Amino acid sequence: MEILDPQNTVLTNAEVYNIVVEKKKAFSSAPKDHRASPALRTVIYETLTYLSGSPAATQTEEQIKSLIRALSPYKFTGAEILQLINLRPKTAVEVQLVIEECEERLTEEQVNEIVEIVKQNFPIQSETKNSLEAAEG
Structure with a gap:
């Protein structure tokens, strides 16, 4: 799914899950000086932990x-x-x-x-x- 205007739309938990997974991959493969801050890594981890146990992780x-x-x-x-x-x-x-x-x-x-x-x-x-x-x- 494509987000047309991230400021003016609501997302399903499945869409949020997919976006966070993509961001995590992008940050993981980025050079060390372009990686996410510790606070952002914590938010990503907690979000993925929560959504992985919800229906969002399996919805297509x-x-x-x-x-x-x-x-x-x-x-x-x-x-x-x-x-x-x-x-x-x-x-x-x-x-x-x-x-x-x-x-x-x-x-x-x-x-x-x-x-x-x-x-x-x-x-x-x-x-x-x-x-x-x-x-x-």
């Missing part, structure tokens, strides 16, 4: 686009879609916590449909990690 651009397309009939706000991508809700309660005025906007069936849409577009994290480890090994 195709999965995100597919989820956005599948959710388009529901007329969610950009912030709600971003939260659905980042949090990957697995239960109806988790969806209700993310969607503002969920009880008025969605039926119980629709909430359950959203849970299924998320599950279809984003495989369960542990299964994805196992398949990634098998592919690398």
Whole structure:
């Protein structure tokens, strides 16, 4: 994914993860006098540690686009879609916590449909990690 204007956009956790991984590689291969400061290295390390344990580490651009397309009939706000991508809700309660005025906007069936849409577009994290480890090994 390409960031068009970094000052005026929100990013998914997956996009942040990919950017931080790229920056870490760039800093690692840079000459010693152009490497990141200790404070920046700490931020990079902590960010990667957090995001590596989250769904962001396994989400692909195709999965995100597919989820956005599948959710388009529901007329969610950009912030709600971003939260659905980042949090990957697995239960109806988790969806209700993310969607503002969920009880008025969605039926119980629709909430359950959203849970299924998320599950279809984003495989369960542990299964994805196992398949990634098998592919690398």
